[in-house]
Amino acid sequence: MMPPLTTVPVLALELSVPIACDPGRDCFVQNYVDIDPGKTVLTVDCGQASYDSHKGTDFRVLNTKVEKDVLAAAPGRVKALRQDMPDRLVRTKEDRAAVRDKECGNGLVIIHGDGWETQYCHMRQGTLSVSVGDEVERGQPLGKVGFSGLAAFPHVHLSVRKDGKTVDPFLxxxxxxxxxVAACAATETATLPGGSLWDGEASGLLQDAGGALVETGFAGKPVKSLDLETDSKVPPASNAPALVFFARLINLKKGDRVALELVGPEGTIAVSDGKPLESNKAQWVTFAGRKTPQGGWPKGTYSGEAVLWRDGNALMRRSTRFELDN
Structure with a gap:
């Protein structure tokens, strides 16, 4: 039988970000808790940056080659863990079937006293650095972000429970x-109530719910989502099949438009105004470019700019460049 927790039981848990990263720069919140008990997807901001019955907050990194520490969001004791499942991105029905009843993948549960517990999912195989019964401090590394279990992208899923019931940490x-749910039904812009469990300003972690431009870059041929999730895109080169500038975004809304411009040392190479999206998109990859001309691309500076347009306004933009010297 385990000895009692040495941490003081709390009436309200205080949580820190469960990943060693800079939110909004090298990690992003892909999904939030679905607070609607029915089939409708609804998140705390009255939006839909989630999927049906999702019970946690997903902090994603850019690709499967990124290794970031998963951190204890609060002090407590390790109740249970698993770390023997392989990391692989779920793409098919067969992939989903292979992880049935083990959708969390590698991870652990930490108890905090007074009925509170947190669960961490999809960690990298073989990286957990704690054992059942260990007491952990806030911010202590627990292992690495991975993509085990039911994971379509590399991330850590944080669930919060009180007396066995799911708690949205923003509520x-x-x-x-x-x-x-009732407040969101009354108005789409309901004021966020107080009581967040996050130890910092919760609004910063909610920004990604309204859309985020997570990555821009260049490649030597058209890119797909899987190329970026696995960091396996063809690099740009003077003799590559093409030169493209790409942008990857999350949590886009119906009607959003992504405009791209690619410029080289001799002027504009490609421009795309983007078509308005016909539906919400959890993830979206777009690119603009041209096939490589005879003789290859000239040496020099190449730049690209991506702009997310919503309701006639430039919601966010990002520019990047690279030097072609081969």
Missing amino acids: GTAEKSAER
Whole structure:
């Protein structure tokens, strides 16, 4: 039988970000808790940056080659863990079937006292650095971000529970979910209530719910989402099949438009105004470019700019460049 926790039981848990990264720069919140008990997807911001019955907050990194520490979001004791499942991105029905009843993949559960517990999922195989019964401190590394279990992208999924009930950390109690659903039904811009469990300003972690431009770059041929998730794109080169500038975004809304411009040392190479999206998109990859001309691309500076347009306004933009010297 385990000895009692030495941490003081708390009436309200205080959480820090469960990943060693700079949110909004090299990690992003892909999915939030679905607070609607029915088939409708609804998140705390009255949006839909989630999927049906999702019970946690997903902090994603750019690709499967990125290794970031998963951190304890609060002090407590390790209750259970698993770390023997392989890392692989789920792409098919067969992939989903292979992880049935083990959708969390590699991860652990930490108890914090007074009925609170947190669960960490999809960690990298063989990287967990704690054992059942260990007491951990806030911010202590627990292992690495991975893509085990039911994971279509590399991330750590953080679930929060109080007395066995799922708690959205942006709301603070399970009971507030029903209140929030009613508030969102009354108005699409309901004021966010107080009571967040995050130890910093919660609004910063909610920004990605409204869309985020997570990556821009260059490649030597058209790119697909899987190329970027696995960091396996063809690099740009003077004699590559083509030169493209790409942008990857998350949590886009119906009607959004992504404009791209690619410029080389001799002027504009490609421009795309982008078509308005016909539906919401959890992830979206777009690119603009041209086939390589005879003789290859000239040496010099190449730049690209991506702009996310929403309701006639430039919501966000990012520029990047590279030097072609081969």
